[in-house]
């Protein structure tokens with residue numbers, strides 16, 4: 080049985096799938112049973128409390144499906160996983176701590192690959208849901224398990240402990256992340272230590288004295304026989320003593336005396352490496368050369384998937400640094416989110432170090448390829464090639480990356496979503512390079528995980544404590560999704576099942592439809608010339624005036640007439656529903672309260688025009704000085720909607736709040752909210768600023784560096800006169816890219832390798848000069864214009880504008896690259 084908890088990941092042959100209907104903060108898995116049944120799923124775990132009479136009646140229709148009724152599906156999944164774990168008598172390493180869990184896990188897997196067949200958590204699957212799914216991978220051929228556990232609230236670790244049941248523990252360190260769930264740091268440490276209550280051995284760093292104290296005072300009492308293996312870089316009493324000088328490491332302990340060269344020198348990596356080395360030495364001793372050889376093979380762990388624009392209208396999913404089986408399914412899930420491309424292609428290297436027999440492994444990969452409905456598979460590597468027979472007949476195989484580059488006809492890839500995934504040794508970045516549309520030096524990187532985080536933040540704000548939210552969410556993707564890239568952002572929103580999208584103009588909506596977006600879309604400024612387009616693409620107009628309403632009425636009548644005149648049924652489309660905009664004080668678009676009687680009368684005469692929603696917009700939602708005015712707008716809005724409902728005889732969905740309003744006026748949520756700038760990482764009400772994550776990073780490069788003497792000038796009109804001898808760098812970004820001209824002459828500052836450098840002279844169309852005298856920089860280096868460390872709000876403030884203008888001003892010639900970090 081394959082366990083499935085996310086209905087969106089159901090593809091291919093589903094007869095073997097067991098679906099767990101889980102009720103979460105944002106979704107209720109029970110809502111998708113019908114859909115999954117129709118796709119072929121026959122085994123379900125459902126929750127008794129979720130089975131309303133209506134749902135029960137529905138389930139009775141699925142005669143050939145099996146339903147297991149439990150109180151809580153997640154708990155049931157965890158119980159099954161714990162029982163699965165009990166079947167294995169192999170060493171299992173459990174890792175927890177605030178930072179480094181994933182890296183320590185991945186590195187240990189790299190270091191121990193020659194000795195063990197390892198099952199490990201994919202990426203950072205370490206949650207209440209991720210851990211059972213990770214442990215379920217344990218199979219007979221495995222000889223070692225490595226799993227990570229992460230918690231954000233008290234009481235969560237007990238369940239994870241029962242599922243992982245580590246024989247060896249690693250406690251990495253303790254930081255401040257997720258502090259909010261815990262009363263004190265102590266409590267956080269104590270809770271994490273519960274992972275080790277049955278472990279035989281625990282590895283940790285003695286230099287973290289608060290962790291050491293808690294282990295000795297609390298954990299030892301519960302698990303007195305546990306062996307503590309410690310290390311220290313600062314001369315603390317420890318099993319292994321370490322000294323570091325640059326990249327030279329001296330490690331002494333019971334297994335010997337090692338002088339090693341480290342491949343990394345930053346403190347976090349050194350700590351991670353030491354956890355790994357000490358853990359390796361638990362299993363056996365190594366001679367220095369053997370240890371050094373393995374250490375030198377360590378590679379940085381990239382958990383990032385990058386989505387890039389490819390040649391021939393392809394979209395590339397770049398996962399060119401990893402290749403393992405668990406990660407493959409995750410990458411395929413991401414590939415499946417790409418709508419609007421006609422084909423799906425997977426380019427995959429040999430999978431290294433799986434510990435499985437070749438034929439089992441490649442049969443399993445081929446199964447995944449088929450289950451995910453991949454149109455074309457390309458395998459690269461000698462092992463892959465000799466197992467070609469296991470794959471679909473139209474697959475292509477190459478012994479090496481060079482052979483692929485020499486022989487594969489790149490132009491044959493068109494209009495496809497292409498996943499490029501390979502083990503590091505195959506240098507698949509060369510393939511990505513070939514398939515990627517060339518980008519000029521300036522790139523806007525959009526972090527999809529941050530977008531998801533922000534969406535969830537606002538969803539939490541509108542969810543009621545007594546169950547899943549009744550308030551719907553419309554997301555504004557106007558103006559190229561606030562500059563972030565409409566199609567990609569909309570795909571993510573569709574994946575996360577928001578209720579509505581909104582754009583400013585019809586053509587923005589058309590482009591979303593052409594990219595496979597099927598969510599309902601509201602068009603805020605629908606010119607009458609575009610009505611036919613709206614009908615054709617199923618886009619719903621905002622109606623803001625009697626003039627526009629009458630125009631639509633005429634259009635609707637003409638359409639109805641033409642259908643009557645023999646337009647074949649298959650070509651007749653349903654007339655889209657309408658959205659009424661009420662002007663309650665913004666005085667931009669919308670019906671005034673005084674116009675309601677006329678509006679209602681018209682709608683009563685034209686009952687075929689259906690109103691989906693009615694809405695208004697607050698003029699000062701983000702500023703408390705306008706609270707009284709906002710309240711007045713709300714009251715006006717209520718009066719208008721009540722009159723409208725009475726006149727129509729039904730109740731359209733009502734919505735009022737934008738991002739700032741969601742945070743500041745929880746009482747005005749009504750039936751739906753409209754999320755805008757907050758999704759893109761700016762908390763405009765300034766009340767809960769750190770709750771949202773920055774989404775965009777605008778980067779460019781240094782094209783040239785030169786020394787200019789005091790008294791000389793830089794740029795047009797000789798504006799940048801220097802008062803000192805300076806090193807001046809020319810950047811590949813100008814006002815045509817959206818780097819505002821007002822940022823010139825020292826007003827704007829950008830990050831260059833950790834130093835803030837001011838602009839010099841006027842910003843040009845495609846270039847800008849900065850003073851890098853204080854920075855250490857070379858031609859070709861990266862420069863950050865804004866990003867997580869240089870907030871866009873700051874940039875906006877420097878030129879007296881708002882982040883909205885900066886974001887939407889980034890021109891479309893700047894390539895957008897989408898990255899996904901975690902699971």
Ligand SMILES: *Cc1c(COP(=O)(O)O)cnc(C)c1O
Nearest residue numbers: 555696737738739753754755756
């Ligand atoms: C743009 C827009 C929003 C979103 O506003 P934010 O401040 O970005 O959250 C909401 N409603 C309407 C009518 C809009 O035009």
